[in-house]
Amino acid sequence: MTPAATPTVSALLKERGITPTQQRIEIAQLLFARPQHVSAEQLLEQVNRGRTRVSKATIYNTLNLFSRKGLVREIIVDPAKVFYDSNLSRHHHFFNVDTGELTDVPSDGIGLDQLPAVPVGTVLDGVDVIIRIRAADRPYR
């Protein structure tokens, strides 16, 4: 086995002060293979489809860690489902309340110009813009 099959991800983790364990590397590789939104559950499935098995607890621990370290962004759209976004560029989301689908807003599509000053004693942590949409033919009430 080659000693450095995953140099990039491992280095990325170290940069952020995260010990690159096997599980974390596996998780990070999936997350950063392409920008995506995944739930903890989806990620767990993806990982366990591969060689390295990880537990539910580790998925949650790792996602929380990555989130705190700024490697992924938490997107909370539903009380029963958090998504983790590996695309860190400034962008916002459509959330289809009928399907539960989360998609990016085309970058040219939104103008969130000036942010308000945050309250005294606080600092900005992040801005979420979630545009809720639903199927055009479901009046739903």
Add this chain to the structure above:
Amino acid sequence: MTPAATPTVSALLKERGITPTQQRIEIAQLLFARPQHVSAEQLLEQVNRGRTRVSKATIYNTLNLFSRKGLVREIIVDPAKVFYDSNLSRHHHFFNVDTGELTDVPSDGIGLDQLPAVPVGTVLDGVDVIIRIRAADRPYR
């Protein structure tokens, strides 16, 4: 007892096609006494502090009903806590991740100019802008 101690709220509910029961009136009175953000739990406490007792199930049923009928807006900031906002005017929120506090963004403070076109086959359901803030002296990582 006066036959119409609560004419306003009762009428409001009827307008929206909601049968004005005692519990719903009580809940609505609290919600609309002043614009506020409450969680289901907080509202349950508030209601049960008064004369009319309501159950947890009724609180949830009622909040979901009011939300569907457009009387309150759901604000989802945390997977474990939904707030219900009785202020329906277009506005956005600060969410203090350290304290769990939700406050309004001063109306002049934000410019969300153009919204993107929603995907084909869908219609706009609502837009949430949540500005996450944290205590200035808690680096937290």
Add this chain to the structure above:
DNA sequence: ATTGGTGCAAAGGATTTGCAGTCTA
């Protein structure tokens, strides 16, 4: 009578926690 609403308790589902065993440095 029928339909709708409420309450209670149990169920459900996502996330967290405790703790023992394991790995990293």
Add this chain to the structure above:
DNA sequence: TAGACTGCAAATCCTTTGCACCAAT
């Protein structure tokens, strides 16, 4: 070897559901 990490299962917490009882038409 010390400290950090992982896995498993149990525990938590918010929210929903099932079902019996009550109210209104």
